[in-house]
Amino acid sequence: MKKLESSRLSRMGSAIFSEVAEWKREVAARGMDVIDLGIGSPDRPPSPAVMRALEEAVRDPSMYGYPSSEGSLAFRETVARWYKHRFGIGLDPEQEIVTLMGSQDGLAHLAMAITNPGDAALVPDPGYPIYAASLVLAGVEPVLMPLRSENGFLPVLADIPEETARRAKFMLLNYPSNPLSAVATPEFFRAAVDFARKHELLIVHDLAYSEMAFDGFRPPSILEIEGAKEVAVEFHSLSKSFNMAGCRIAFMVGRPDVVRSLRILKSNIDYGVFNAVQRAGIAAMEEDMAPGSVPVAGLYERRRDVLIEGLRRAGWTIPKPKATMFVWARIPAGWTSRQISREMLFSSGVVVIPGDAFGSEGEGYVRIALVQEEARLQEAAERIGAFLAAARQLR
Numbered sequence: 406m407k408k409l410e411s412s413r414l415s416r417m418g419s420a421i422f423s424e425v426a427e428w429k430r431e432v433a434a435r436g437m438d439v440i441d442l443g444i445g446s447p448d449r450p451p452s453p454a455v456m457r458a459l460e461e462a463v464r465d466p467s468m469y470g471y472p473s474s475e476g477s478l479a480f481r482e483t484v485a486r487w488y489k490h491r492f493g494i495g496l497d498p499e500q501e502i503v504t505l506m507g508s509q510d511g512l513a514h515l516a517m518a519i520t521n522p523g524d525a526a527l528v529p530d531p532g533y534p535i536y537a538a539s540l541v542l543a544g545v546e547p548v549l550m551p552l553r554s555e556n557g558f559l560p561v562l563a564d565i566p567e568e569t570a571r572r573a574k575f576m577l578l579n580y581p582s583n584p585l586s587a588v589a590t591p592e593f594f595r596a597a598v599d600f601a602r603k604h605e606l607l608i609v610h611d612l613a614y615s616e617m618a619f620d621g622f623r624p625p626s627i628l629e630i631e632g633a634k635e636v637a638v639e640f641h642s643l644s645k646s647f648n649m650a651g652c653r654i655a656f657m658v659g660r661p662d663v664v665r666s667l668r669i670l671k672s673n674i675d676y677g678v679f680n681a682v683q684r685a686g687i688a689a690m691e692e693d694m695a696p697g698s699v700p701v702a703g704l705y706e707r708r709r710d711v712l713i714e715g716l717r718r719a720g721w722t723i724p725k726p727k728a729t730m731f732v733w734a735r736i737p738a739g740w741t742s743r744q745i746s747r748e749m750l751f752s753s754g755v756v757v758i759p760g761d762a763f764g765s766e767g768e769g770y771v772r773i774a775l776v777q778e779e780a781r782l783q784e785a786a787e788r789i790g791a792f793l794a795a796a797r798q799l800r
């Protein structure tokens with residue numbers, strides 16, 4: 406038989422995630438109680454109103470035909486109202502919004518829709534894995550932008566060579582960031598928009614964590630910057646904002662020709678999100694716009710405090726992130742990210758992700774996801790503390 410495995414597969418994704426999954430199986434098989442702070446999947450269900458809307462919709466016989474790839478007009482109109490409500494930005498539901506089967510769907514396909522093989526694109530390192538994988542699928546050359554703590558984990562635009570900027574079709578940004586939990590200022594977005602205009606490249610902004618920010622901080626949309634709609638598109642997902650990760654619903658908004666290209670590609674691939682799920686998505690945004698709505702942020706803010714304060718008592722001081730469900734923790738000296746993740750898991754049962762799973766710039770860090778209840782996070786911090794104390798003794 407011919408080899409039925411494309412060479413793309415080996416260039417996509419990081420082997421580290423499967424390695425961590427293997428460690429976890431091994432530890433669980435030994436009968437150890439595992440606290441999984443690895444994968445960033447929300448552990449809470451959507452609100453009762455959202456589940457009720459979904460329940461009613463699945464009983465509606467008219468929901469079962471093929472939906473349309475771009476999403477129902479009702480869903481896109483609600484997205485437009487939510488963007489106005491949340492960011493003060495007007496969007497045309499017909500031309501500036503496309504519904505997605507999760508942001509992952511849009512992020513995976515966008516490069517194929519807007520580039521040609523041999524083009525280049527700027528992507529963050531560390532970055533969310535689908536960014537680089539989408540370039541592999543499209544045959545696009547990745548140009549990595551190192552994100553380092555001394556720059557607030559923002560790319561230094563002045564360091565991008567003129568020739569690279571001219572060649573790149575688009576630049577991927579993600580603030581608040583997974584895995585870095587870093588946030589961007591409106592000034593940075595303004596500079597990015599100016600840069601995009603100057604070099605005639607598109608900015609693709611992944612805003613998955615706009616509703617998961619703390620201490621009163623409200624993450625901006627890049628489209629709030631004047632003129633941004635001419636050079637940018639933005640992804641938003643209902644997965645994190647409304648605990649709907651399993652429903653697979655998200656959208657991309659912004660520059661109309663990019664929305665159109667993605668719609669055309671997708672119309673050849675899929676027939677869209679189950680209409681009942683779109684109804685539930687509408688309910689989620691409606692509820693969010695209603696007075697007195699309770700955003701998910703508070704839950705994660707308390708969890709963040711429990712974990713960070715617990716780790717500080719254990720002698721590991723990490724700055725408190727302003728957003729996301731992740732803590733990006735610089736590891737103590739003398740370890741690699743993979744070593745400490747592995748040894749910590751085998752001795753304490755706590756799963757974290759080695760930072761280099763997100764790119765080589767992630768070496769020296771681990772990502773800890775706030776996806777367990779406060780008592781479990783407290784317990785995780787104590788076990789990590791005991792592990793670190795024992796490791797200090799040994800060294």
Ligand SMILES: *Cc1c(COP(=O)(O)O)cnc(C)c1O
Nearest residue numbers: 507508509533583613642644655
């Ligand atoms: C979770 C996440 C998404 C959302 O993906 P969906 O496919 O919409 O569930 C997108 N981008 C980042 C950075 C994420 O962490």
